[in-house]
Amino acid sequence: MSRRFGIAPPSYDPAGSESATTLPVGASATVRAYVRRLVRRHRGAFAALVTVNSLAVLASMVGPYLLGRIVEGLSEGADAGELQLGRTIALFAVALAVQTYFIRQVRLRGAMLGERMLADLREDFLVRSVGLPPGVLERAGTGDLLSRITTDIDRLANAMREAVPQLAIGVVWAGLLLGALAVTAPPLALVALIALPVLLTGCRWYYRRAPSAYRSEAAGYAAVAAALAETVDAGRTVEAHRLGERRVRLSERRISEWTSWERYTLWLRTVLFPTINVSNALILSAVLILGGVFVLHGWIGVGQLTTGALLAQMLIDPVGLILRWYDELQVAQVSLARLVGVREIEPDSGDGALAPSGRDVRADEVRFGYHAGTDVLHGVTMNVPSGTRVALVGPSGAGKSTLGRLLAGIYGPRTGEVTLGGAELARMPAERIRQHVALVNQEHHVFVGSLRDNLLLARTDAGDPELWAALAAVDADGWAGALADGLDSEVGSGGLVVTPAQAQQIALARLVLADPHTLVLDEATSLLDPRAARHLERSLARVLEGRTVVAIAHRLHTAHDADVIAVVEGGRISELGSHDALVAADGAYAALWRSWHG
Incomplete structure (x- = not known):
């Protein structure tokens, strides 16, 4: 339908593309429920804002009322003494002072209300996101998460600080002015509504198109952020495989699709705003022209026309x-829907979950896939008794890391079950799982702050001796002790730039502090050179004595030290046994061992 107005919406709709986002966008019912909850939480502040705004508007009506009385008196031949101009001027000055005071209160209370709601929104989003199942967050796209945390919050910041309070102010303001117009000159109140059909028609046309367009615009930006972030993160891979031109073309296509939606939403506004201007002109001209006719017929007085015209002029604002802030809310509504969309994901409630009665980990006929209809694991069954060290080996892409994540409770199986001490991991809340099982993989992060703060993430009540012992357990006490400020040294962005190996040692030190009884190590020492990795693993072996360890590695010396080796091929366990037994069997593991040793 938009084509006849000169422009059509882009044919590409990133909002409807599954590749553009992995976290859901909140449905209208979810958004409305959250808004109602937010309003109820701040109903006292809303009531105070409406009250001071009403007083400010009532004070602003004193001027038109007094001027109308003066004009009415002059039209009836009254002199200056009868008009009591001095008293009128004094009343006007008092009303102006009262209006100024309450306008200041309106702005102050509106800004405070907006900041409080924005703070609540940020906190709610963070708390809800942290409570999501770990697998959901792990599979969420980098660009989508980044755009929600940054762009969507930025868009909502303006709406919360300005749009919501200003919209409340505008509704109260318009309602009181129409009420005053109806009391002062009832015929003029009806005349002021002449512009209503034009205004409603234009707004209806705009608001039928704007929400979906803004939603697609936001999703388009997320797609741009995802493409750029992935290219930067995998920069060395892109360069090694000469994929630069392909990634540039992908980025340019995403940017083109996003800017197409930007142009479309801009065009929608170029239709709405002239409609608003025409409606404003209609209101004032209709009141003046038809009001003049009413005066000539004696239906209203000239003073009523004066007051009514001034109130109609004030109604434009x-x-x-x-309309201005409602349009802003259209943009904000999309961002709000993207932020509250996480509320549609069931959190880890743990309802009905049994407490583990032991420490044995078992996978029973587990099937799992990242995409519907495509399984990565096919009926895997394995038992990991407490205190056992298991090594998962096999070719890349065989499903080792996926199996490790299921054993760590990051993902839940599509069919079958993974249990810890007889309790199903998929039904346990993430916090309870982390008390028993921890995953350390190749990915690690050093947060901005002190080295001490980075370590205390694992256990907030740990003292300095325990922190140093954890660093020593992973051979990190040497370089950490050489830092000028020791544990208080700033690390991360803006501080000490740690090497990949040092960052991995910090992650492993957190593991020592967390002290879980079951560990899943997904190539946890892959960033260290073989000699350092071997030394670190021997140090860890002393610390991890008595714990259950599932190690995923391509370096087969890890497998050599394990109690049990599971060979994963094509999403299935093809061999299971000790190192000596599997070498003697002369199967897939024996071939890998010979290849490793030349």
């Missing part, structure tokens, strides 16, 4: 305010 709140109507424009409502």
Whole structure:
């Protein structure tokens, strides 16, 4: 339908593309429920804002009322003494002072209300996100998460600080002005509504198109952020495989699709705003022209016309305010829907979950896939008794890391079950799982802050001796002790730039502090050179004595030290046994061992 107005929406809709986002966008019912909850939480502040705004508007009506009385008196031949101009001027000055005071209160209370709601929104989003199942967050796209945390919050910041309070102010303002117009000159109140059909028609046309367009625009930006972030993160791989031109073309296509939606939403506004201007002109001209006719027929007085015309002129401001900020809320609504979309994901409630009665980990006929209809694991069954060291080996892409994540409770199986001490991991909350099982993989992060703060993430009540013992357990006490400020040294962005190996040692030190009884190590020492990795693993062996360890590695010396070796091929366990037994069997593991040793 938009084509006849000169422009059509882009044919590409990133909002409807599954590749553009992995976290859901909140449905209208979810958004409305959250808004109602937010309003109820701040109903006292809303009531105070409406009250001071009403007083400010009532004070602003004193001027038109007094001027109308003066004009009415002059039209009836009254002199200056009868008009009591001095008293009128004094009343006007008092009303102006009262209006100024309450306008200041309106702005102050509106800004405070907006900041409080924005703070609540940020906190709610963070708390809800942290409570999501780990697998959901792990599979979420980098660009989508980044755009929600940054762009969507930025868009909502303006809406919360300005749009919501201003919209409330505009509605109260317009309602009081219409009420005053109806009391002062009832016929003029009806005349002021002449512009309503034009305004409603234009707004209906705009608001039928704007929400979906803004949603697609936001999703398009997320797609741009995802493409750029992936290219930067995999920069060396892109360069090694000469994929630069392909990634540039992908980025340019995403940017083109996003800017197409930007142009479309801009065009929608170029239709809405002239409609608003025409409506404003209609209101004032209709009141003046038809009001003049009413005066000539004696239906209203000239003073009523004066007051009514001034009130109609004042009505333009709140109507424009409502429409302006309602348009801003269209953008904010999309960002809000993207932020509250996480509320549609069931958190780890743990309802009905049994407490583990032991420490044995078992996978029973487990099937799992990242995409519907495509399984990565096919009926895997294995038992890991408490205190056992198991090594998962096999070719890349065989499903080793996926199996490790299921054993760590990051993912839940599509069919079958993974249990810890007889309790199903998929039904346990993440916090309870982390008390028993921990995953350390190749990915690690050093947070901005002190080395001590980075270590205390694992256990907040740990003292300095325990922190140093954890660093020593992973051979990190040497370089950490050489830092000028020791544990208080700033690391991460803006501080000490740690090497990949040092960052991995910090992650492993956190593991020592967390002290889980079951560990899943997904190539946890892959960033260290073979000699350092071997030394670190021997140090860890002393610390991890008595714990259950599932190690995923391509370096077969890890497998050599394990109690049990599981060979994963094509999403299945093809061999299971000790190192000596599997070498003697002369199967897949024996071939890998010979290849490793030349």
